[in-house]
Amino acid sequence: MRVTVFGTGYVGLVQGTMLAEVGHEVVCVDVDADKIARLEQGIIPIFEPGLEGLVKENHAAGRLSFTTDAARAVAHGDIQFIAVGTPPDEDGSADLQYVLKVAETIAEQMEAHRIIVDKSTVPVGTADRVRARVDEVLKARGREELTFDVVSNPEFLKEGSAVADCQKPDRIIIGTEDEDSVEMMRELYAPFSRQHEKIIVMDVRSAELTKYAANCMLATKISFMNEIANLAERLGADIEAVRQGIGSDPRIGYHFIYPGVGYGGSCFPKDVQALIRTADEIDFDAKVLKAVEARNAKQKTTLFAKIRDHFGGELAGRTFALWGLAFKPNTDDMREAPSRVLMEALWQAGARVQAYDPEAMEETQRLYGHRDELSLFGTKEAALKGADALVIVTEWQSFRAPNFELINSQLAQPVLFDGRNIYDPARMARYGFTYYSVGRLPPE
Numbered sequence: 001m002r003v004t005v006f007g008t009g010y011v012g013l014v015q016g017t018m019l020a021e022v023g024h025e026v027v028c029v030d031v032d033a034d035k036i037a038r039l040e041q042g043i044i045p046i047f048e049p050g051l052e053g054l055v056k057e058n059h060a061a062g063r064l065s066f067t068t069d070a071a072r073a074v075a076h077g078d079i080q081f082i083a084v085g086t087p088p089d090e091d092g093s094a095d096l097q098y099v100l101k102v103a104e105t106i107a108e109q110m111e112a113h114r115i116i117v118d119k120s121t122v123p124v125g126t127a128d129r130v131r132a133r134v135d136e137v138l139k140a141r142g143r144e145e146l147t148f149d150v151v152s153n154p155e156f157l158k159e160g161s162a163v164a165d166c167q168k169p170d171r172i173i174i175g176t177e178d179e180d181s182v183e184m185m186r187e188l189y190a191p192f193s194r195q196h197e198k199i200i201v202m203d204v205r206s207a208e209l210t211k212y213a214a215n216c217m218l219a220t221k222i223s224f225m226n227e228i229a230n231l232a233e234r235l236g237a238d239i240e241a242v243r244q245g246i247g248s249d250p251r252i253g254y255h256f257i258y259p260g261v262g263y264g265g266s267c268f269p270k271d272v273q274a275l276i277r278t279a280d281e282i283d284f285d286a287k288v289l290k291a292v293e294a295r296n297a298k299q300k301t302t303l304f305a306k307i308r309d310h311f312g313g314e315l316a317g318r319t320f321a322l323w324g325l326a327f328k329p330n331t332d333d334m335r336e337a338p339s340r341v342l343m344e345a346l347w348q349a350g351a352r353v354q355a356y357d358p359e360a361m362e363e364t365q366r367l368y369g370h371r372d373e374l375s376l377f378g379t380k381e382a383a384l385k386g387a388d389a390l391v392i393v394t395e396w397q398s399f400r401a402p403n404f405e406l407i408n409s410q411l412a413q414p415v416l417f418d419g420r421n422i423y424d425p426a427r428m429a430r431y432g433f434t435y436y437s438v439g440r441l442p443p444e
């Protein structure tokens with residue numbers, strides 16, 4: 001099938017590549033000419049495990065091409081995916097300007113029936129707005145006879161495992177009432193739904209809400225566990241024991257119940273906020289979602305509070321080694337990352353940061369390269385030298401079993417703040433560290 005994908009970010013590039021991999025002919029279009037030029041040369045703008053080889057193979061095989069030429073892109077695909085960003089507006093609601101711009105572009109260029117698919121995460125009612133915008137442009141062109149459908153097909157991939165998630169999705173949501181569109185979408189996704197039926201067809205508004213409900217449920221699990229971790233810390237209980245204890249109940253399960261330093265990334269924070277704004281617009285007080293967001297904002301400050309308290313509020317002139325800058329492992333994405341809140345608080349207090357991350361160094365350089373209070377190092381060990389403490393912010397695999405003797409010898413003081421509970425408190429005590437973690441008892 002012939003497919004066009006607008007937007008070559010985490011979603012558009014991965015989805016476009018996976019559709020090409022199963023044999024579809026895919027054109028990816030972006031307004032960022034630089035990105036497109038680099039993709040043409042096989043330079044992948046994001047870090048996503050397994051993606052580079054697949055992009056190169058499918059590009060070489062002629063099934064995947066890149067362009068900035070909207071006319072060519074709209075002429076190509078019977079199915080036109082919108083996979084552009086929907087960042088938060090000033091009031092937290094989803095900014096739909098990029099989505100509606102693509103709708104406009106498609107309407108300006110189309111010469112035959114098109115299925116327009118919202119893959120971006122968009123509030124309930126957006127498909128209606130896309131439809132209205134396309135109608136408006138077609139009318140202005142005097143081409144009202146051209147037909148189209150707008151389908152909601154939200155994306156559930158996770159950064160860090162995006163390729164695998166697209167290869168083996170848990171479910172494929174298709175929101176439309178048009179039988180022909182359903183048939184086309186079924187054919188498109190058939191290669192991904194072979195083992196068992198994964199396609200769930202529903203009305204557009206339910207499909208749009210499904211995406212927000214999924215992300216808000218996951219964010220709720222995290223904020224809930226962070227709340228219990230705060231209680232555990234104050235009540236003399238151990239959140240790790242509690243986590244194991246509740247996870248064993250299959251109704252709860254072990255997934256996504258790890259306490260930490262708060263959720264970040266480009267999705268959970270903005271999607272929780274956007275659903276709160278959607279609720280506000282219809283005068284519904286989304287109490288649970290507001291609490292989830294408030295707990296998360298507070299949780300992102302807890303690591304700093306522990307550091308400040310340990311040093312008696314005297315942080316000016318101190319240096320902290322930070323391991324982990326990306327908002328989670330296996331990505332270079334730093335949008336809304338807890339590391340940013342921590343670094344900015346440390347700088348505000350007059351401290352310096354020596355940081356290392358396996359993938360997010362370039363992004364950190366782009367964001368904070370101008371700050372003298374930040375030094376970036378090529379290895380995790382090099383970032384330790386002379387620091388007053390080590391702070392673990394992201395739970396990368398390569399941080400899980402480090403050489404603790406080396407850490408101890410490199411730090412000016414053996415103090416370790418673990419924002420992800422990746423070490424054992426008793427073992428840390430044996431290595432001579434003063435060790436802080438999240439919601440756990442200090443060693444005897």
Ligand code: NAD
Nearest residue numbers: 007008009010011030031032084085086098120121155159
């Ligand atoms: P991104 O910011 O990484 O990429 C968006 C791309 O769209 C950019 O390359 C930008 O240049 C391009 N773009 C903007 N306007 C354009 C236009 N008019 N024509 C063509 N290209 C245009 O965004 P992302 O992370 O891929 O997210 C895209 C959407 O998918 C968002 O709504 C997001 O909420 C949703 N989503 C993201 C994830 C994730 O993990 N990143 C997961 C599921 C859903």
